[in-house]
Amino acid sequence: MxxxxxxxxxxxxxxxxxxxxxxxxxxxxxxxxxxxxxxxxxxxxxxxxxxxxxxxxxxxxxxxxxxxxxxxxxxxxxxxxxxxxxxxxxxxxxxxxxxxxxxxxxxxxxxxxxxxxxxxxxxxxxxxxxxxxxxxxxxxxxxxxxxxxxxxxxxxxxxxxxxxxxxxxxxxxxxxxxxxxxxxxxxxxxxxxxxxxxxxxxxxxxxxxxxxxxxxxxxxxxxxxxxxxxxxxxxxxxxERNEGYARSLAKDQEFSQVDDRKKWIRSTSLLARAKKLIPTASQTYSKSYNYFCEGASPAFLAKGKNGYVWDVDRNQFIDFVLGLGPITIGYANEEVNNAIINQLSNGISFSLPIELELKLAEKLIEIIPCAEMVKFVKNGSDATAAAVRLARAYTGKEVVLCSGYHGYQDWYIGSTENNKGVPVDVQKLVKKFEYNNIESVKKLFEDHQGDVAAVILEPCQAEGPNKGFLEKLKELTHQYGALLIFDEVVSGFRMALGGAQEVYAITPDLASFGKGIANGASLSIIAGRADIMKLIDHGVFISTTFGGEATCLAAALKTIEILERPNSFPHILSLGNKWINAIKQMIEEKGLREYVEVYGVSPHAGPTFKTVGPIHSHDLFTIYQQTLIENNILSVGVNNFCLTHTDEDIQKLIDAANKGLDLVAQAIKTGDPDSLIKGEKFRPIFGRRSS
Ligand SMILES: Cc1ncc(COP(=O)(O)O)c(C=O)c1O
CATH class of the missing domain: 3.90.550.10 (Spore Coat Polysaccharide Biosynthesis Protein SpsA; Chain A)
Incomplete structure (x- = not known):
C-alpha cells in the first residue's frame, strides 16, 4: 500500500x-x-x-x-x-x-x-x-x-x-x-x-x-x-481507435528527418515558459538565448560531467564555455564534490567565522603575489566594486580609469551604454583607456590631474600585454598617486594559480578574483596590500552574509589543491595552445584575416568576428557557432579549457571550427549569410570586450 x-x-x-x-x-x-x-x-x-x-x-x-x-x-x-x-x-x-x-x-x-x-x-x-x-x-x-x-x-x-x-x-x-x-x-x-x-x-x-x-x-x-x-x-x-496517436506517429517520422527540431524540443518549451517568468530567461546575460542562435541551439542544460554537458533534450556537448569560466577542473568533479559534501554534513553557513576561512586565506596569500590580506565575497562584481571602494578610500580621490569588463555594479556599468538607473554623477567618475596604449592612460591622468584613485584593468586582453605595458602602467599609476588594481576575475586560476600577475611578474596593489577559484561554486576574493586591505577595519564597508559560506570555501581549497598538482596547468595550457595554433592557421589558410581574429591567450582564447562592409560580425558568428553546435560543441567563440578536457576533445573542436569557418567563408563569398543561418541571430546585450 x-x-x-x-x-x-x-x-x-x-x-x-x-x-x-x-x-x-x-x-x-x-x-x-x-x-x-x-x-x-x-x-x-x-x-x-x-x-x-x-x-x-x-x-x-x-x-x-x-x-x-x-x-x-x-x-x-x-x-x-x-x-x-x-x-x-x-x-x-x-x-x-x-x-x-x-x-x-x-x-x-x-x-x-x-x-x-x-x-x-x-x-x-x-x-x-x-x-x-x-x-x-x-x-x-x-x-x-x-x-x-x-x-x-x-x-x-x-x-x-x-x-x-x-x-x-x-x-x-x-x-x-x-x-x-x-x-x-x-x-x-x-x-x-x-x-x-x-x-x-x-x-x-x-x-x-x-x-x-x-x-x-x-x-x-x-x-x-x-x-x-x-x-x-x-x-x-x-x-479507427487511436487515430490521433497514429497521426502523431506519422509526424514522428517527419520529425526524425528534421534533426534540429528533434534536438531542441524541451529546450524550446522551457524557453517559452522562462521568457514569461525571468527577464532574458536567464540569470546571466551571456547565458541567455540571445547569445546562442535561438532555435538552432539548446537553451537549457540538464547536467555536466568533466568537460561535457547534456541539454534537457539529452544532446551531449563538449563544453568550452564552462559556465563562462568557473569550471576549471570539470563538471561534477568527484574530489571537489566530496569536499562540498563533507562540509555540507557539518553545516553551510555559521554565526561566527570558521577555520576554513583561515585555511583558504593562508593558501591564497601563498599563491597570489599581491595578496598580503584577502577578503571573500560572492561574485566578480562584488570583488571589483570592493577593490575600487578601497582605492577611493585609500587615496581620497574618486576618478577611476578602467579597461575591460568589471561587472554589473554602478561604479563600472555607469560608464557603459547599459547605464540606465545609474546616477549621472556616478557615471562621470569612470573613464576608459585603451588596453596596451599607455598614451591613452597618460592623457586621462593629465585630464583628471589629482583626481584619479585607481587604474583597474583586465591585465590580459587581446593577445596579452605588449612588452613593458604593465610595467609602465604601474609606474605611471603610482607617479600620479593612484593604485593599480588587476581585475583577475577571468585570468585568475585560469592562466596560472596566481593569475596574470604571476605570469607577467607585475604585482598590483589590489586584485579581484572570481570565476575559476572553486570549480563552479560561488566565491570571489579581494586580495592586496595589507595597508589598503586594513581599511576594511576602519570605515570601508565590505561585508556580506554569505562571504564565509562554507561549501564554497571547501570547494575552493580542493580546487586549488588539484590545480597545484604538477601536471594540471601544463595540461590545460597545452590544450589552449593546440587550439590557438590551429584556429590561427585555419584563419590564414581560408583567407579570413580581414573578418576573423583570435582574441586571448592560452587557455582563454578563440575567434572573434568583425563587421566588414555589409557583412555583419553577428551573422558570421552565428554561422560559426551554429556549426559548432551541430557538431556537438558548445562555444561562445573565446573558449575556456578545463583539466578534464582531452586532446581528442580539442581535435573535435578544431574539426568543427574548420567546418564553421568554411561556412563563414562561403557566407562572405556569396554576400548572403542569412541563407546559412538556421535560428535567430546572435543578439548580444552587451559587448564584453568593446566596453
Ligand atoms: C573581468 C571580469 N570582471 C568582473 C566580472 C564580473 O563577475 P561576475 O559576473 O561574477 O559578477 C566579470 C564577469 O564576466 C569579468 O569577466
Whole structure:
C-alpha cells in the first residue's frame, strides 16, 4: 500500500482547437456542454483529491478555464503541444503523487472504473496502470493511473513529439524503465467507440444517451443500450481507435528527418515558459538565448560531467564555455564534490567565522603575489566594486580609469551604454583607456590631474600585454598617486594559480578574483596590500552574509589543491595552445584575416568576428557557432579549457571550427549569410570586450 496517503489528482486534458471537431468541448451532450458532462462524471469518483482541467494556453481555451471555475474544479493552462509538460505542471500545482489521466472527449467515462484502477494502483507496486494496453474497454472508457515520479522521468527524458503530445507513451513503451500492468475488462469490448472525435461520434453519443434511462449510467447500462440498438453503431464505426496517436506517429517520422527540431524540443518549451517568468530567461546575460542562435541551439542544460554537458533534450556537448569560466577542473568533479559534501554534513553557513576561512586565506596569500590580506565575497562584481571602494578610500580621490569588463555594479556599468538607473554623477567618475596604449592612460591622468584613485584593468586582453605595458602602467599609476588594481576575475586560476600577475611578474596593489577559484561554486576574493586591505577595519564597508559560506570555501581549497598538482596547468595550457595554433592557421589558410581574429591567450582564447562592409560580425558568428553546435560543441567563440578536457576533445573542436569557418567563408563569398543561418541571430546585450 505504497500510495494510499498521497494526493491523487485527476487531470482532464481538453482544448477548444481540436483538429477533427473544433470547439467540441463546448458542444452539446444531453443538453449540456461536453466538458460539463465529463466533469460531472469524474466528480463521482470516490478516490480522488483534486480534479484539474488542463488546457492549452491559447486564447480560445479561456472559456474552458471559466467553465472549470464555474464547476468548482481547478483550471490550468499549459503547453498546447507538449501535453506531457502540461500534465507535469498541472500535477505540480496539485502536489499530486498519483496522476489519473482522462481525456475530455469521453462523456461516458465511468467513475467506478476510475476508482477501480486507482485502487489497483494503490495496491500494486508499479509505475503505471491503464485500461488500454491492450484495450478491452470500449474506446471512451480509457483510464490511466501513474506515479508523479514516473511522469517526471518521462517529462525529463521524452523527446519525440508523440511522446510529448500523448503524455504516457514514453512510460508504456519503455518496459525496462517503468513497471506496468493492465486493468482488463472480462469481455473484449474494444471495438466499440463512445469517444468524441468526429461529428458522427457526437450524434452517436447523443442518440445512445436519449435511450439510456439512468442518469448516472455505468458501462453495463451503455452496453445494454448499444446491444438493444446495434444499428446505431453504424453511425461512427468507420473511425479507427487511436487515430490521433497514429497521426502523431506519422509526424514522428517527419520529425526524425528534421534533426534540429528533434534536438531542441524541451529546450524550446522551457524557453517559452522562462521568457514569461525571468527577464532574458536567464540569470546571466551571456547565458541567455540571445547569445546562442535561438532555435538552432539548446537553451537549457540538464547536467555536466568533466568537460561535457547534456541539454534537457539529452544532446551531449563538449563544453568550452564552462559556465563562462568557473569550471576549471570539470563538471561534477568527484574530489571537489566530496569536499562540498563533507562540509555540507557539518553545516553551510555559521554565526561566527570558521577555520576554513583561515585555511583558504593562508593558501591564497601563498599563491597570489599581491595578496598580503584577502577578503571573500560572492561574485566578480562584488570583488571589483570592493577593490575600487578601497582605492577611493585609500587615496581620497574618486576618478577611476578602467579597461575591460568589471561587472554589473554602478561604479563600472555607469560608464557603459547599459547605464540606465545609474546616477549621472556616478557615471562621470569612470573613464576608459585603451588596453596596451599607455598614451591613452597618460592623457586621462593629465585630464583628471589629482583626481584619479585607481587604474583597474583586465591585465590580459587581446593577445596579452605588449612588452613593458604593465610595467609602465604601474609606474605611471603610482607617479600620479593612484593604485593599480588587476581585475583577475577571468585570468585568475585560469592562466596560472596566481593569475596574470604571476605570469607577467607585475604585482598590483589590489586584485579581484572570481570565476575559476572553486570549480563552479560561488566565491570571489579581494586580495592586496595589507595597508589598503586594513581599511576594511576602519570605515570601508565590505561585508556580506554569505562571504564565509562554507561549501564554497571547501570547494575552493580542493580546487586549488588539484590545480597545484604538477601536471594540471601544463595540461590545460597545452590544450589552449593546440587550439590557438590551429584556429590561427585555419584563419590564414581560408583567407579570413580581414573578418576573423583570435582574441586571448592560452587557455582563454578563440575567434572573434568583425563587421566588414555589409557583412555583419553577428551573422558570421552565428554561422560559426551554429556549426559548432551541430557538431556537438558548445562555444561562445573565446573558449575556456578545463583539466578534464582531452586532446581528442580539442581535435573535435578544431574539426568543427574548420567546418564553421568554411561556412563563414562561403557566407562572405556569396554576400548572403542569412541563407546559412538556421535560428535567430546572435543578439548580444552587451559587448564584453568593446566596453
Ligand atoms: C573581468 C571580469 N570582471 C568582473 C566580472 C564580473 O563577475 P561576475 O559576473 O561574477 O559578477 C566579470 C564577469 O564576466 C569579468 O569577466
Amino acid at each position: 505504497r500510495y494510499t496517503t498521497m494526493t491523487t489528482a485527476i487531470i482532464i486534458q481538453a482544448r477548444m482547437g481540436s483538429t477533427r471537431l473544433p470547439g467540441k468541448m463546448m458542444m452539446n451532450v444531453a443538453g449540456i456542454p461536453l466538458n460539463e458532462y465529463v466533469i460531472s462524471r469524474v466528480k463521482q469518483s470516490q478516490k480522488v483529491n483534486t480534479i484539474i482541467l488542463a488546457t492549452g494556453n491559447g486564447n480560445e481555451n479561456a472559456i474552458l478555464l471559466q467553465e472549470a471555475a464555474r464547476q468548482g474544479i481547478v483550471g490550468f493552462a499549459g503547453s498546447e503541444d507538449d501535453v506531457l509538460d502540461r500534465y507535469y505542471q498541472a500535477a505540480l500545482l496539485a502536489n499530486a503523487s498519483i496522476v489519473v489521466r482522462i481525456t475530455g472527449d469521453c462523456p461516458f467515462i465511468d467513475p467506478t472504473i476510475i476508482d477501480a484502477v486507482i485502487s489497483l494502483f494503490e495496491n500494486s507496486n508499479v509505475d503505471y496502470i491503464s485500461t488500454n494496453h491492450p484495450a478491452t474497454f470500449p474506446d471512451g472508457y480509457d483510464v490511466e493511473v501513474f506515479s508523479s515520479d514516473a511522469m517526471e522521468k518521462a517529462w525529463k527524458e521524452a523527446t519525440i513529439p508523440s511522446d510529448r503530445e500523448h503524455v504516457t507513451p514514453y512510460i508504456w513503451r519503455n518496459d525496462t524503465l517503468f513497471t506496468k500492468i493492465n486493468y482488463a475488462h472480462n469481455e473484449d469490448l474494444s471495438s466499440l467507440r463512445v469517444t468524441i472525435d468526429e461529428p458522427e461520434d457526437l450524434e452517436f453519443v447523443n442518440k445512445i444517451l436519449k435511450l439510456t434511462p439512468i442518469k448516472n449510467h455505468r458501462l453495463t447500462d451503455i452496453i445494454s443500450v448499444i446491444r438493444a440498438h446495434p444499428e446505431l453503431t453504424q453511425i461512427n464505426n468507420e473511425f
